[in-house]
Every structure is written in structure tokens, then in C-alpha cells.
Amino acid sequence: MLPLIDARSRALRHLRSRERELLAGDFEGYGFPLRPPTAAQAAADVSATQEFIRQWQGVAGVETAVRNWSTVGLGRQEVPVRLQLDTVERLVDFVGCREEWDGLVQRRDLLVSVTGSLPAVLAALPLWRGVAVVDLHLAVEVLAWFEAHPASGVLPRAVVVEGVHTKWLEQHRTLVETLLAARRGEVGRAELGLAEPEGRVRLRFPAGQGPGGLSDVEVVFSELPGIPVPRAVVMVENLESFLALPVPDRVVLAWGAGYRATDIVREPFFHAAPLIYWGDLDTDGYGILDGVRGAVPETRSVLMDRATVQRWQHMGVPDRDFQPRVYERLSAAELASLEALIEAGHLRIEQERIRFDVAVASVAEVVRGCG
Numbered sequence: 001m002l003p004l005i006d007a008r009s010r011a012l013r014h015l016r017s018r019e020r021e022l023l024a025g026d027f028e029g030y031g032f033p034l035r036p037p038t039a040a041q042a043a044a045d046v047s048a049t050q051e052f053i054r055q056w057q058g059v060a061g062v063e064t065a066v067r068n069w070s071t072v073g074l075g076r077q078e079v080p081v082r083l084q085l086d087t088v089e090r091l092v093d094f095v096g097c098r099e100e101w102d103g104l105v106q107r108r109d110l111l112v113s114v115t116g117s118l119p120a121v122l123a124a125l126p127l128w129r130g131v132a133v134v135d136l137h138l139a140v141e142v143l144a145w146f147e148a149h150p151a152s153g154v155l156p157r158a159v160v161v162e163g164v165h166t167k168w169l170e171q172h173r174t175l176v177e178t179l180l181a182a183r184r185g186e187v188g189r190a191e192l193g194l195a196e197p198e199g200r201v202r203l204r205f206p207a208g209q210g211p212g213g214l215s216d217v218e219v220v221f222s223e224l225p226g227i228p229v230p231r232a233v234v235m236v237e238n239l240e241s242f243l244a245l246p247v248p249d250r251v252v253l254a255w256g257a258g259y260r261a262t263d264i265v266r267e268p269f270f271h272a273a274p275l276i277y278w279g280d281l282d283t284d285g286y287g288i289l290d291g292v293r294g295a296v297p298e299t300r301s302v303l304m305d306r307a308t309v310q311r312w313q314h315m316g317v318p319d320r321d322f323q324p325r326v327y328e329r330l331s332a333a334e335l336a337s338l339e340a341l342i343e344a345g346h347l348r349i350e351q352e353r354i355r356f357d358v359a360v361a362s363v364a365e366v367v368r369g370c371g
Contacts (some may be wrong), residue, residue, distance in 0.1 A: 001041075001048065002034045004055040007083055012095040019129075020122045022088050023108050030091055031084035036067070043072035056080035061090050104129060107136055111179065114140050120182035127175040135172065138163050142176055143183060151193040159194075198222060201264045204242065204253040215247075224269035227252070232370040233270055234302075234363060235261060237279040237288060241351045246360060248367050258284070262291035265299075274370040275299045278363065281309055282319055282348035286327060286338055293329035302366045303354060305333045309340040309347075312354050316347035 014030055015022065034056070042049040056062050063082040069075060085091045092101040107128055111121045121128075128136060141161045152158070156169045169176070177189035184190060199221045207215055211227065219227070231250040236242040242255040256264065256277070265275065275296045279285035281304065293299045309316075319341075327335065341347045351359070 001037055001052040002032075003052070004059070007032075007034065008095050011083075011085070011091060012097070015091055015095055015097070019104070020125055022091075023104060023125070024118065024122055025088075027088045027091075029084065029086045031061075031082060033082050034062075034080050036065075036079045036081050039067070039069045039072045039074070042067075042069055042074055042077075046074070049074075053077065053079060059083075059094070061085045061094060103133070106133060107131070110136055110140070114143060115179055115182040117182045117185075120178075124175065124178045124182070127178060131172070131175065135168075138168070139172060139176055139179065142169070142172075143180055146176070146180055146190075146192055147183070149193065153193065153195050155195050155197060199263065199267075201267075202242070202255040202257075203227075204245075204247050206247045206249050206251065209250070221267050224267055227269065229269075229272045232274045232276055232367050234276045234278065234367065235265070235270075235292070236351070237261070237277075237285060238351050241278070241359070244356065245363060248364060251367055256288065256292075259288055259291070261288050262295065265292050265295045270296055276302055276363070276366050276370075277304075278302045278351065278359075279304060280348065280350050281312075281316070281337065281341060282350075283322055283325060283338075286330060286334060287325060289334065290327045290329045297329070300366060301331070301334060303351075303359060303362050304337055306336040306340045308354070309337045309344070309349065312349050313340070313344045313347060315353035316341070316344065316349040319346050319348035322346040322348070 010032065011030065021027070037045075037049050037052070059080075061084050062080045063084055064078050065081045067077050067079045069077055083094075085094055092098055108118075108121060110133070111124075111128060112118050115121055131139075138161065142159065142164055145159060145161050157166045159169060173192075174189065177192060180190035180192070181188055200218050201221070201224075202216070202218045203210070204216050205214070209215075210217055211219075230252040231248075233252045233254055234245070235254040235256045236245065237256050237258060239255060239257070242253060245253060247253045252273075254264070254270075256279070261277075264270065275292070275298070277289050277292055277299050278301070279288050285304065289299070289301055289304065327338075330338070341349070
């Protein structure tokens with residue numbers, strides 16, 4: 001006997017797995033047997049049989065049949081034998097998701113009216129199924145703006161649609177690009193014609209040696225050529241260490257900001273002077289160093305060797321996200337330090353765990369080697 005609750009779960013799985021087809025109007029009906037009891041089974045558990053019959057009474061789409069169970073003392077019974085749902089509406093009502101379904105239909109109809117393409121809208125279903133209707137109406141206005149300004153060359157903040165801000169566009173950009181392509185009769189995602197914010201890097205200088213006499217500045221990449229080539233550049237993974245380290249004479253300290261470092265060091269400024277990198281002793285730290293060397297092969301590391309791991313492993317913590325990786329550009333000493341972390345129990349040792357005076361002295365020693 002198939003209980004009503006289990007039948008609803010089964011029908012809901014069917015609805016979820018075929019959402020696109022159903023929204024396209026492709027539905028030929030859906031049904032399955034309810035596994036009614038035999039006479040012997042009914043007699044063996046009369047209360048369960050009665051409950052089964054009661055559950056299905058009055059349910060739309062239920063087909064019944066009369067069973068003669070007189071031989072077991074139960075007489076003639078009208079028993080539910082099959083559920084057959086002939087329309088999407090009946091399927092939706094049976095599983096109890098009318099409000100959700102109506103919301104999908106409303107979203108579908110709005111987007112089709114804008115793009116003129118049902119297939120394109122349904123292909124983008126994962127992008128809009130959970131988006132609030134008010135945001136879809138905003139998306140419609142945004143599409144109109146981009147159609148009127150196909151190559152604006154402005155930053156996202158300058159998109160002039162009331163209610164749209166930079167974070168909104170960041171969150172919904174893929175949807176907007178997909179809908180705009182559909183409206184243009186294109187496949188995939190359309191170019192919005194926006195300008196991308198220029199990359200930036202935060203730098204620290206010895207007192208009086210920075211641009212305009214400043215010691216801590218954020219510089220856009222296009223302005224880096226205006227900075228005199230230093231004796232060395234020391235790039236630090238974490239902000240706290242970047243802010244705390246003293247800056248040796250004629251040295252520039254750069255904040256790598258995690259994996260952003262791999263993009264930052266592509267700028268010619270970081271190829272003109274010796275580059276020193278100091279990162280966390282964990283898989284991310286070595287992954288960043290490996291990426292940095294992809295752009296600047298001569299990059300030296302500091303405090304990322306086996307001796308450092310062994311000296312400070314008592315300050316490490318288990319790295320639950322530890323994942324073995326392939327590093328193509330690490331030195332033998334750096335690979336040995338990674339092995340030491342594994343041997344110690346897949347540890348991670350953050351920069352801030354290393355005593356500050358030791359860090360300062362180690363960085364200064366490597367800088368002295370740069371002349």
C-alpha cells in the first residue's frame with residue numbers, strides 16, 4: 001500500500017526533475033499504481049487497510065476499483081488503485097506547491113515577454129527560478145538600459161537604473177548577460193559594454209620615499225610605472241603582517257591579498273626588481289607562491305622552508321581543508337616544508353603565529369641579499 005505522503009514525495013520528485021519541460025507545456029500526464037492490498041493482506045491488517053482507503057478518499061486523480069473481499073469477511077470495498085494526474089495543474093496541486101509553481105510561471109511569462117524566446121528563458125531557469133519578481137522587473141529595466149547604451153564604457157556604478165546598484169549588478173550579471181543575448185537572438189551571454197575596474201595594489205614605502213612623500217598608498221596598475229624601481233619588493237599574503245612589518249630603505253612592501261597576488265605580479269613593476277614572497281605555511285600559501293612564480297620565476301620566498309615549519313609547528317593547527325596539490329614551481333626547500341606540515345598532521349601555520357621579531361629579522365636578511 002502506497003501512503004498518500006509517499007505518493008506526494010514521488011510526484012514532487014517528478015515535478016522537480018522535469019521542471020523545464022513542464023514550464024514549456026510539455027506534459028502528457030503522470031501516474032502510478034497505489035499498490036492496493038490483496039484480500040489476504042487486507043484481512044491481516046484491517047486498520048492499515050482502512051487508513052489507506054481513508055487517506056485517498058476525495059483526492060483528485062485517484063482511480064478506484066471495487067474489490068469483493070467477502071471471503072475474508074470484509075464485504076465489497078471501493079479501493080484506490082491508481083493515481084493519474086492528467087494536467088500540470090493537477091500535479092502541482094497534488095504535491096502542494098501551487099504558490100511556488102505560480103511564481104515560476106509568472107517569472108517565465110515576464111522573461112519571455114522581454115526576450116521573445118521561451119527556449120532561451122527555460123535554458124536559463126537556474127539563473128532566475130529563485131530570483132524575486134521585483135528583481136526580475138529591475139532586470140527588465142537594466143536590459144533596456146544596455147540596449148540603449150550597448151558600448152557605454154562606464155563602470156557598473158554608472159548604470160542609471162533606479163534601484164540598481166553595483167552589488168545588485170554583480171549578483172545578477174550572469175542573468176542580465178544571458179537575457180540580453182536572448183533578446184538579441186544570440187546564444188550564451190552578451191557583452192554589456194561596461195568598463196572593468198582597474199586593478200589595484202596596496203603598497204608601503206619607507207618614510208618619505210613613497211609617491212608625494214606618502215608611506216602607505218593604494219595604486220592602480222596603470223600608475224605603477226611612475227614609481228621608481230626599488231632595491232626589492234616584499235609581497236606579504238596577509239594584511240596584518242603587511243601593516244606591521246617595517247619597510248627597509250629603498251624597498252617596497254606589497255600586500256598580496258591572498259590569491260590576488262597571482263594577478264598583481266603580472267604587472268611589469270614586479271619584474272623590475274627582486275621579488276620576495278612571504279605567505280602562510282599551508283596549502284594556500286604554497287599555492288599562491290606557485291602562482292606568483294608562474295609570472296615571476298625568480299621570486300624568492302622567506303619563512304617558507306622546512307626549518308621554519310619545524311621551529312613553529314607547535315603554533316600550528318589542523319588544516320581541515322588540506323588538499324594535496326601539484327606544485328610545478330616550488331623549490332626543494334619549499335616542498336620539504338610542505339612535507340613537514342603533512343608529517344606533523346596536516347598542519348597550517350599562519351604568518352601571525354611566527355614571533356614578530358623573528359619575522360622582521362628574516363625578511364631583512366633576505367632583502368640584504370638583494371644588494
